Amino acid sequence: MAERxxxxxxxxxxxxxxxxxxxxxxxxxxRSGLGYSSYIDTIYxxxxxxxxxxxxxxxxxxxxxxxxxxxxxxxxxxxxxxMREALLHAGITDVQSAPTGFINASTVGxxxxxxxxxxxxxxxxxxxxxxxxxxxxxxxxxTQRIADAVGFSEHIATISTACSSSANALMFGxxxxxxxxxxxxxxxxxxxxxxxxxxxxxxxxxVDKQFCRPxxxxxxxxxxxxxxxxxxLEGESFVKAxxxxxxxxxxxxxNTNEAFHPTSPSPEGDGAYEAMKAALAMSGRTLEEVTYINxxxxxxxxxxVSEGKALERLFGGKVPLFSSTKPFTGxxxxxxxxxxxxxxxxxxxxxxxxxxxxxxxxxxELNITPVxxxxxxxxxxxxxxxxxxxxxxxxxxxxxxxxx
Amino acid sequence: MKGKCYxxxxxxxxxxxxxxxxxxxxxxxxxxxxxxxCIEPDYKPFVPGNSLRRMTRVLKMGLTTALKCxxxxxxxxxxxxxxxxxxxxxQDTERFIKEIEDxxxxxxxxTPFIQSTYNSVNGLIALQQxxxxxxxxxxxxxxxxxxxxxxSMMLIQEGEPHTLTGAFEEITAEHFYIKSRIGYWxxxxxxxxxxxxxxxxxxxxxxxxVFFTLAGTPTQQSYAAISGFKMLYKPVPGKxxxxxxxxxxxxxxxxxxxNGDSNFEHYYQELDNCFPDxxxxxxxxLCGEYDTAGAFGLWLSAHIxxxxxxxxxxxxxxxxLPEHINSILFYNHFYGEQHVMILLERV
Numbered sequence: 001m002a003e004r005x006x007x008x009x010x011x012x013x014x015x016x017x018x019x020x021x022x023x024x025x026x027x028x029x030x031r032s033g034l035g036y037s038s039y040i041d042t043i044y045x046x047x048x049x050x051x052x053x054x055x056x057x058x059x060x061x062x063x064x065x066x067x068x069x070x071x072x073x074x075x076x077x078x079x080x081x082x083m084r085e086a087l088l089h090a091g092i093t094d095v096q097s098a099p100t101g102f103i104n105a106s107t108v109g110x111x112x113x114x115x116x117x118x119x120x121x122x123x124x125x126x127x128x129x130x131x132x133x134x135x136x137x138x139x140x141x142x143t144q145r146i147a148d149a150v151g152f153s154e155h156i157a158t159i160s161t162a163c164s165s166s167a168n169a170l171m172f173g174x175x176x177x178x179x180x181x182x183x184x185x186x187x188x189x190x191x192x193x194x195x196x197x198x199x200x201x202x203x204x205x206x207v208d209k210q211f212c213r214p215x216x217x218x219x220x221x222x223x224x225x226x227x228x229x230x231x232x233l234e235g236e237s238f239v240k241a242x243x244x245x246x247x248x249x250x251x252x253x254x255n256t257n258e259a260f261h262p263t264s265p266s267p268e269g270d271g272a273y274e275a276m277k278a279a280l281a282m283s284g285r286t287l288e289e290v291t292y293i294n295x296x297x298x299x300x301x302x303x304x305v306s307e308g309k310a311l312e313r314l315f316g317g318k319v320p321l322f323s324s325t326k327p328f329t330g331x332x333x334x335x336x337x338x339x340x341x342x343x344x345x346x347x348x349x350x351x352x353x354x355x356x357x358x359x360x361x362x363x364x365e366l367n368i369t370p371v372x373x374x375x376x377x378x379x380x381x382x383x384x385x386x387x388x389x390x391x392x393x394x395x396x397x398x399x400x401x402x403x404x
Numbered sequence: 405m406k407g408k409c410y411x412x413x414x415x416x417x418x419x420x421x422x423x424x425x426x427x428x429x430x431x432x433x434x435x436x437x438x439x440x441x442c443i444e445p446d447y448k449p450f451v452p453g454n455s456l457r458r459m460t461r462v463l464k465m466g467l468t469t470a471l472k473c474x475x476x477x478x479x480x481x482x483x484x485x486x487x488x489x490x491x492x493x494x495q496d497t498e499r500f501i502k503e504i505e506d507x508x509x510x511x512x513x514x515t516p517f518i519q520s521t522y523n524s525v526n527g528l529i530a531l532q533q534x535x536x537x538x539x540x541x542x543x544x545x546x547x548x549x550x551x552x553x554x555x556s557m558m559l560i561q562e563g564e565p566h567t568l569t570g571a572f573e574e575i576t577a578e579h580f581y582i583k584s585r586i587g588y589w590x591x592x593x594x595x596x597x598x599x600x601x602x603x604x605x606x607x608x609x610x611x612x613x614v615f616f617t618l619a620g621t622p623t624q625q626s627y628a629a630i631s632g633f634k635m636l637y638k639p640v641p642g643k644x645x646x647x648x649x650x651x652x653x654x655x656x657x658x659x660x661x662x663n664g665d666s667n668f669e670h671y672y673q674e675l676d677n678c679f680p681d682x683x684x685x686x687x688x689x690l691c692g693e694y695d696t697a698g699a700f701g702l703w704l705s706a707h708i709x710x711x712x713x714x715x716x717x718x719x720x721x722x723x724x725l726p727e728h729i730n731s732i733l734f735y736n737h738f739y740g741e742q743h744v745m746i747l748l749e750r751v
Contacts, residue, residue, distance in 0.1 A: 043509045106543070107521065118501055121582055124663055132587050139522065141541040144741070147637070156637050157551040159542040160492075160522035168540055175558055179406075199504050200517035257485070257530040257539035263518055274536065390518065391527025393539055 002178040004251075006402065007091025008244040009186075009232030010342045011082045013038075014329045015051035015225055018063065019085050022248055024346055027354050030374055032213045032328050034223055039074075041116060042195045049209050050193055051225030051330025053078060053192035066149060070132040073110035076142040078335075079190030082228035083146050086186060088345035090232040094151070098238065101155035101182045103173045104143040105165035105189030107334040110136030112192035142190055154182060160334065162389030163296070164255070165189050166229070167337030167397055171253045173233050185236035188338035197333065200226055204263065206300050212331075213343050214297035214324035215304050215370045217361040222298040225330020229338035231345075248345045251382070252283030252398030263390050264302050269310030271295075276384055278322070283398035290320045292353050294340045296386040297324020297370070298331050307386065308366040323356035323371045337387040337395065344383035344399040351378050409560050409581045410751060411627040411706045413477025413617040415469045417442050418691050418700055420608060420718070423472065427707060432690075432717045434596045437667055438589050440610040440692035451532070458515060459528075462613070464526035466572035467532065469613040474533070474568065477617035477625075482568040484538035486528050486555045488548030489522055490695020494576045496520040511570050525572060538564075546738025549614075549696040550635050557633065560620040570615030571696035580609055588693075588739075590664070595666055599664045599689040599723075607663035610692015614699035616706075622751045627706040628732075632747030639743060644671060648678045648735070651745050656729045659705045661736030662686040668740040675735050682733070683724055690718055698736045698744055705732045709750045 010020055015033025026033070033051040040050070053060075060077035061068045065084060087095065089233035114137050120126040121134060135141055143158045155176070159169045166189030173185030201207050201224060208221035234244055256278065258271030265271060280290065296307055311319045325343055332339055347353060356370035385397045414420040419440035421430045433443065442465060447456055450468045459467070466487070474482055491497075500516040518524065524542040530539055538559065542551035549571035556567040577642065583589065590606040599608060636647055656681060663686075664670045676684075684709075691700040708714055712729060714722075734746040 115501060115504075117743070119505070121585070122578055124581075131585055134582055137582075138545065140490070140545040140547070143544065153637060155635065156544070157542055157547060159540065160543040161526075162521050162523055164718050172540070172555065175562070179558055181560060195504060195509070196500065196517075199509050199512055200500065200514065200520075202509075203512035203514035203517060229456050255528070255540065257536055259530040259534050259536050262524065262527055262531065263514075271536070389523070390521050391523040391539075392530055393523055393527065 003235035003237060004249060005174040005233050005235060006239050006246045007179050007231050007248045007250060007345055008234045008239065008246060009086045010247065010345055011085030011089055012227065012229035012339060012342050013053055013078055013081045014031055014227035014339055015053055016328050016394035020342065022069060027328060028374060030355055030357065032211065032357055034330060037193065038076055038246040040193050040195055040198065042198055044198060045280055048198065048209060049211055049223045052193055052225060053226055070129045071136060072145060073113040073136045075106065075110050075190050077147045078192055078226065080140050081148045081151055083150055084228050084300050086230040086232055087150060096151055098184050099154050099182050100152060100184045100186060101176060102147050102152040103159065103169040103171065103185060103187040104159050105159045105169040105334040106139040106142055107162060107191060108166060108194055108196060109139040110141050111194045111196045115194055115196050120269060126268055132366065161393040162391055163333050163336055164387040164389040164393045164395040165334035165337065167387035167395035168255055170338065170341060170397060171255055174250050177233060177235040183235050183380065185233045186230050187233060189334040191333045191335040193224060193226040208299060210325055211358050212299035213358040213365060214299040214326055214356055215308065216359050217363050219304060220298040221300050222331045225332040227329060227332045227335050227339055229335055229342050231338060231341055246402045247398045248348050249402050251395065251400040252279040254278035258392035258394055260392055264386060265306035267306060269306040271392060271394035272307050272310035272386065273313050275394040276310065279396040279398045283400065285398065290382050290384055291380045292347055293320055293322035293384045294321050294344050295324050296388045297326055299326065302325035304363065305365050308363065308368060312366065312368060319368045321353050321371050323352050324356055327357035340385045341397055341399060344385045347380045347383055348401045351380055352376055353378055407557065407561050408629050408631050409557050409618045409620060410622045410629050411616050412619045413473050414627060414703050414706060415472035416612065416614040416700065416703050417445065417465045417469050418612040419443060422689050424668055427715045428711060428713055429718065430715060436593045436595045438594055438608045439575060440596060440608060441673045442611050455675045458521055460493055462493045462572055462574040463519060463525055463528060467528045470529045470570055470615045473615035473617055479566065479617055481533055482535050483564050484559050484567045485526050485535060486540045486552040486567060486569050487526050488542040488552040488571045489573055490545050490548050491573060492522040493519050494579050495576055498576060498578055499625040545695050546742030547635055550701040550744050556618050560618065566617055566619040568615060569618050571677045571699035572613035573611050573694045573696045575609045575694065596689050600686055602663060602664050603666045603669060607665040607666050607693045610694050610697060612691050612700050626751040628709040629749045629751050631749045632696060632745060634745045636743040638741050643722055644743060645674045645678055648675060648745065650749050652733055655733035656726045658682050658684040658733045658735065659701055660684050660686050661697065661701060662687060663688040665672060671737055671740060683726060685714065685719060685722060695738060701734055701736055702746060705734050705748050709748055
């Protein structure tokens, strides 16, 4: 029998909070992090809303507990802030105290800083300290700088499967624990806003000029966000030996490819359906036992139809309470899966169902509508968290209340 | 990693003529440009023309190598697809950065953005083969392919009958220049055939795409068994030697990632000291240095084990090889940070 995998620590930074408590407070207050960018150099600064972390990079250095120096990108700093909280929260003062792996996720690495320097980097006439940013072009850079800052020396990896990246990081970490490779893993992702991704999604005509409206008939696209989130995962035997505090259990997961289109989901939501169904089967929970679904809900035309159809196919007439929290945090790409996994833990711990902000009109293709008001004092036992990405990469997680 | 897996099929596009024909009689391709570029095959038999036109170089190389590997393995629809790439499609990334600047963020073509995402090759393979199984992409420099391999071996332990596992990397002129600014390459022009004699800072650049079909049980067509596997991140002094000695006590042959870079040669010297009597074959004069060069080294090792010979013209300078090669220790590192050791056995 494979080890059960427990969540024993969480840490995050998003547009709605510098830490988990800040995020929870703004979720409760129904206060969105969407606004306009102070830090990206783009003509869309005052046109396309984003959910930016309201901290300059200098301030992030301070929060991350390191002196200001070249080579540390915003991606790395956001990650380090979230990592420090996750470790502290799990009571880990020294990651070397037990063999601990680190699985990170990133979509564009340090692009947030390198895009500002790129034309100097390729110009032989320019030289200077900026050359220290060259290696931050890839996705491993942030992982290694975070790993080195906190002292991970066991297994490290970086995953990039677009918007499902950090859900896959959690899955990979859980599987390593189940196979007995390491007793403790820290998994999640980090993402900083960039001109590159903003223009990428905008060129796909996927970005809303208003605040995004998931599952609404009038939705026209997503808003990008930034942030980082990490979860400490521990195997059952380690939890017992270490007397760790259990926050929730990761009971199920599934990674599947839709094999439909490079950037669009299938209209009937085949991939989303399979991912949720298989993750739930693994968790051993029934359809009726699912309390809440934190949907991918990007508010793009295609995603919400596809995901909604998948919900209706899987749950029939009894679709559980569901909402997208992207109107709070924006779509944080590689960090989204881990941020929303933490929101799922918070829902379980606090008996909360978060509202899907900005919803007013039911989609004509669907019979279901999301939760629009905060629900408190609601017993939440099992949450499905969805993350679907480019390349047909679909991932679903099942996070459950710990019941011994 | 506990448990064995078996290499059932392989394909490679590399700077050597590896895609078709017999590598054991293949000539040695060499350069003094410090950049070994791939010999690209005709992609048309593998990918429809209208798809090909939209695809950039590394997408074509990755997809075609994957398809050839499936063909060679006799697998119609792959199960899980797992890849590693350090840099993904550099051509698309560079193009999108420039178009944002040139067109002042307006009227942009989304294709380079889509293709720059690191999982686009995986998505293409799944799409073309209608494969809805597990799909993952690792992007961690010298641990990119290796994490894909680890994931694959875990999937096999979990009961998957086989996986399609690979790596792809390209080098562009622009990226070659960028990395030259931080000392990745030798500053003097170096004949790739003489790479190991030119111990100086930096090495020569390379690229390639390699895919494997891995399975949990051996068959007649198996190339090799992977029986040991270890990754080591930024080892402190003494750690590499201790880990190597603990990893295996014997191998008939060592295949190494040695690359003439004096900055990190000391790691290969630790390997020499651990196994002073074991013959070694270095492979970077064939493929150059890149994040996922380890996949090429593994491909070469598996060929040697199955054929019980080495490609003569590629290794004319090495002559003391054992008569029987039943086990190979593969060791590689990427600029001293990500170290990998794999033990391969003859099936």
